[in-house]
Amino acid sequence: MKVRMINRKPDRHLSIFLTLLPFALVLLAYVVGSEIRLAANPNDKLLPGLHSFADAIARVAFEPDKRSGDYLLWVDTLASLARLGCGMLVATLLGMIVGVHIGLLPLFRAGLLPFVTVASMLPPLAVLPILFIVFGLGEVAKVALIVIGITPVIIRDISLRVEEIPREQLIKAQTLGASSWQLALRVVLPQVWPRLIDAVRLTLGSAWLFLIAAEAIAAQSGLGYRIFLLRRYLAMDTILPYVAWITFLAFSLDYLLRRTQSLLFPWFSAERGR
């Protein structure tokens, strides 16, 4: 019997197989490519074999660095996550506060929305030199880059989400005697929290971009700093695991946020499911 493509659905096993397939294909392509190049030149640095990765990972993760005595991978991870966390925290708080004001209060919308719309067009990386000049080469400039890049996006997203709350709900709350403050607290904010998680998930990708760009230019530690440093030595055996590690961290953060959302806001997925 002929079934349309749009109606063909994988069963559980096929689904797992299809999930793993592209990962396996990329890995296979790498291993084959690496074998071919190493066969031609055992000292090839471009596509090192899997055992070189194991050595490199052991070196950066489990042995202290010969010069500084640090366990590089963990020091770098901690430094990067601290910057990312600070930046995202400030951006999220600012974005939430300003976004709810713009979405809910017409006076704030009139006063701030055009400004935020213009500010969000500012290319953050173009501002990076200014940040380094103003804040120096320390942590502040890197965190500030993330804040400048992410905040306008969160503000605009949150204000749109607030405006999406049906007018009827705001009217109803007023007929129940709510003040603006109570209405924001009991009707708007609880419905915006899960959407804020969505906004954070979507902006995390850009946040990583800004973080690594800032670290590449001026830093003493950090995942971005390390891979740009190692580039000078063509140390692909370390760079590739670092890139995989960054990807894994980003994926884990995204997964944690998604789990948090469905745990804390069970009503939200039910609403969205409609």
Next chain:
Amino acid sequence: MSHVTVSKVWKRFGTQPVLENINLDVEPGSYVSIVGPSGCGKSTFLRLLLSQEQPSEGSILLDGEPISLEPSQERGVVFQRYSVFPHLNVQENVALGLEFAQAPLLGKLFGRKKRAILDKCRGYLDSVGLDAARDKYPSELSGGMQQRLAIAQALIKKPKVLLLDEPFGALDPGIRADIHQLMLRLWRETGMTVFMVTHDLREAFHLGNRIIVFDRHRTREEELPYYGATITMDLKLNDNDPLKARAMEHYQNQNKDGFALPELQAG
């Protein structure tokens, strides 16, 4: 009590009048059904009563006082959709109105006070038949249950006037009959004044003791931009009014959603 007086009310959007010269005096405890073709300002009129919009001219008085400029606790409302809060479960939805009054700063009560108002809510939930569902979220409720929840939520504030904007329009006929009984009972128990916009004439006659028809009195194309709708018919009915019985019979047997009222005009 809850005497509503509407005098010389006009509503224009730009230069287009939507409602023109609406005059209406509604006695306390009336159940006013508002009917009329689509786009003739029924819902606009309800929004004026709610202060969701302001009249361009004229005044609306509640017990002799002008109604406030924004929605207030005196006037409860149930919309066709989105009347309940999706992030609160059933009993929290009902408790909300009391929490706003008792907790000005947080809008939320805790501990003993919270338990006290939840007890109070259960009385209301019981009366709309939702006590068993009190821990569910609105997304887990059927359309009829959501509307009953919206009614309980509004009633807990003891509004003088209850405004219903096609509240039962999206419900199945069987469920609608149940909720009609519920609505009539609650109306009689509370003695509040009800305004209900509806598309369903049978519903209008079944529930209302006063039927108001909004329609345009000038319908030629070149007149449309200059004239709005007004009240073209105003019927007061008591329970055993033969007119009501006849109308109900007529619309039970025939087209439920038609708007022509030939037999009524003849009678």
